[in-house]
Amino acid sequence: MSTMDVPEVDVSAVPxxxxxxxxxxxxxxxxxxxxxxVHVPMSELPSRLGELPESGRxxxxxxxxxxxxxxxxxxNEMGRDAVxxxxxxxxxxxAGRPMVSDAGDPYVA
Structure with missing residues (x-):
């Protein structure tokens, strides 16, 4: 899979x-x-890759x-199934999907 072929789904399709x-x-x-x-900032991902499931989407x-x-x-280049x-x-x-805030404030996108 090339990086141009990254699978993408709408938020409504996330189980x-x-x-x-x-x-x-x-x-x-x-x-x-x-x-x-699970929260792993992009900047920390290489050093925290082991915290992600090795199989499954x-x-x-x-x-x-x-x-x-x-x-x-x-x-996906690392062999994972990512969307x-x-x-x-x-x-x-x-979309009104459930959200929580650590600060107790309303979410602002």
Whole structure:
């Protein structure tokens, strides 16, 4: 698979029990995230790759889809099954998918 062939899904197609990887930076994560997501910022991913499941599909999300596309491409090149979540957390919030905030503030995409 070339990096141009990164699979992508709409937020509505992400299963509730999916392995969801949020690659945003810490302040973005604290502002609001999916309750079951695993947080590994893009900048930390190479050193924390072992924290991700080795098998099964991983759905990758960021704020609007750019960083997650890059991470999904990289994970696929590493032999993982990664899918980019189109539109990122901005689309997630707009779709009314569940979110939690570490600070207790409303999420702002």
């Amino acid at each position: 509730d029990d999916a392995a969801l990887l949020d690659v945003r930076e810490h302040p973005e994560w604290e502002a609001g995230h999916a309750p079951h997501a 991983v759905y990758v999300v960021c704020k609007v889809g750019g960083r997650s596309w890059q991470v999904a491409a990289w994970l 980019n979540v189109a539109g990122g957390m901005a689309s997630w919030a707009a």
